[in-house]
Amino acid sequence: MNSVRTLLIVLLVLVSTHAQAQSGDKPADKILSPYFFVDGKAGVESFPLKSTDVTVNITGVIADVTIVQVYLNQGTEPIHARYVFPGSTRAAVHAMRIRVGDQAVVARIQERQKAAQEFAEAKAAGKNAALLEQQRPNVFSMAVANIMPGDRVEVQLTYSELLVPEEGT
Secondary structure, X not given: OOXXXXXXXXXXXXXXXXXXXXXXOOOXXXXXXOEEEEOOOOOHHHOOEEEEEEEEEEEXXXXXXXXXXXXXXXXXXXXXXXXXXXXXXXXXXXXXXXEEOXXXXXXXXXXXXXXXXXHHHHHHOOOEEEEEXXXXXXXXXXXXXXXXXXXXXXXXXXXXXXXXXXXXX
């Protein structure tokens, strides 16, 4: 295997206001934590969460949130996994960075088909690759390919959220 691996990450941002208006879904009362779902035969025990760090800055009715999570491939085979970030319908993701081993890449916005094609090509070539897509107005999902044994994966997700007062607070 080539000692120099390329990490490709593509951030795909969709306009969610139209989707929200079409779906008529009510926002969930509880927001779940981000997590990795491991594809195939490898289990989550071989790709455990090692740490989570959350920084929140509140200015008026806006919360700027940065979540940093670290995972480690403790298995003996490359892993393909999906990072799922269930957020609020009042949140807007505006930055994403992933570090696999010593390679770090900041997400960039692309058209959906082009992003999916680049991800598929990188995955097939055995490169580390990631593709973040908005599945619904409040759920983002990032596929990460070819996480090698021993790789440390750090995901940094930054978003802003409108805080809605409840009961006058």
